[in-house]
Amino acid sequence: xxxxxWNVNSLRVRLGHVLDxxxxxxxDALALQExxxxxxxxxxxxxAEAGYDAVFAGQPTYNGVAILSRRAxxxxxxxxxxxxxxxxxxxxxxxxxxxxGLRLVCAYFPNGQEVGSDKYxxxxxxxxxxxxxxAQRPAAGAAAATVLLxxxxxxxxxxxxxxxxxxxxxxxxxxxxxERFRSLLADGRVDAFRMFEQAERSYSWWDxxxxxxxxxxxxxxxxxxxxxxxxxxxxxxxxxxxxxxxEKPSDHAPVIVEID
DNA sequence: ATGGCCATAGTGTATGGA
Numbered sequence: 001x002x003x004x005x006w007n008v009n010s011l012r013v014r015l016g017h018v019l020d021x022x023x024x025x026x027x028d029a030l031a032l033q034e035x036x037x038x039x040x041x042x043x044x045x046x047x048a049e050a051g052y053d054a055v056f057a058g059q060p061t062y063n064g065v066a067i068l069s070r071r072a073x074x075x076x077x078x079x080x081x082x083x084x085x086x087x088x089x090x091x092x093x094x095x096x097x098x099x100x101g102l103r104l105v106c107a108y109f110p111n112g113q114e115v116g117s118d119k120y121x122x123x124x125x126x127x128x129x130x131x132x133x134x135a136q137r138p139a140a141g142a143a144a145a146t147v148l149l150x151x152x153x154x155x156x157x158x159x160x161x162x163x164x165x166x167x168x169x170x171x172x173x174x175x176x177x178x179e180r181f182r183s184l185l186a187d188g189r190v191d192a193f194r195m196f197e198q199a200e201r202s203y204s205w206w207d208x209x210x211x212x213x214x215x216x217x218x219x220x221x222x223x224x225x226x227x228x229x230x231x232x233x234x235x236x237x238x239x240x241x242x243x244x245x246x247e248k249p250s251d252h253a254p255v256i257v258e259i260d
Numbered sequence: 261a262t263g264g265c266c267a268t269a270g271t272g273t274a275t276g277g278a
Contacts, residue, residue: 013266034277061268062276062277207265207278208277209265210265251265251277251278
């Protein structure tokens with residue numbers, strides 16, 4: 001089963017890229033972030049035409065998340081939950097559903113804007129609440145194993161940053177953010193990307209400015225965390241840079257994980 | 261020199277992203 005996550009930075013603008021990419025890569029489930037669409041504008045019909053069922057949680061202008069599943073291979077998403085029951089949040093950043101026997105949790109972590117700002121405090125509180133909710137899930141065996149995937153807006157280590165000194169302590173790289181990423185792992189998850197040999201300077205986001213992609217001036221902030229119980233079934237994990245090379249790309253590349 | 265781009269709402273230019 002091939003599962004992926006992609007911050008598309010407007011599904012309206014990127015729908016063509018998403019459809020082309022799904023067709024080319026035989027993706028069974030796709031977690032989307034920053035759809036930037038209200039639910040009435042979600043392109044469910046076009047996706048259905050392409051063979052994908054969708055569940056989504058949107059709002060005007062900002063945020064917005066969705067989970068797509070390939071009808072022919074894994075069927076429609078079930079047991080859909082929007083948001084975190086432990087954390088009232090008007091921002092649509094979280095949607096979860098069962099697909100192909102796995103619990104997928106699609107997350108768009110807050111950006112945080114600047115260390116010490118109100119948005120930064122919101123980011124940390126949002127992550128703490130996510131952790132608390134995930135910890136409440138029934139014990140393994142009683143429910144589907146979980147894949148937590150999305151745009152975490154955290155570069156976990158210096159090797160995930162193109163210029164670690166320039167980014168030292170900055171938003172996306174600050175120690176409190178990294179500590180929270182590590183705590184999500186310590187709770188019993190594995191960073192699927194780091195289970196495998198990867199090229200040095202592997203990133204999932206590149207700034208639109210300053211020829212960021214051409215210079216590979218990027219960050220690895222999009223992640224797939226699998227429950228430790230799932231790790232033996234993970235066959236591969238990779239970042240696909242191809243869509244970042246297209247005309248009018250998202251600034252993020254998709255991350256694909258293959259699970260038996 | 262610390263910005264440069266992109267999307268949205270909406271038709272100016274501000275906000276947010278990372």
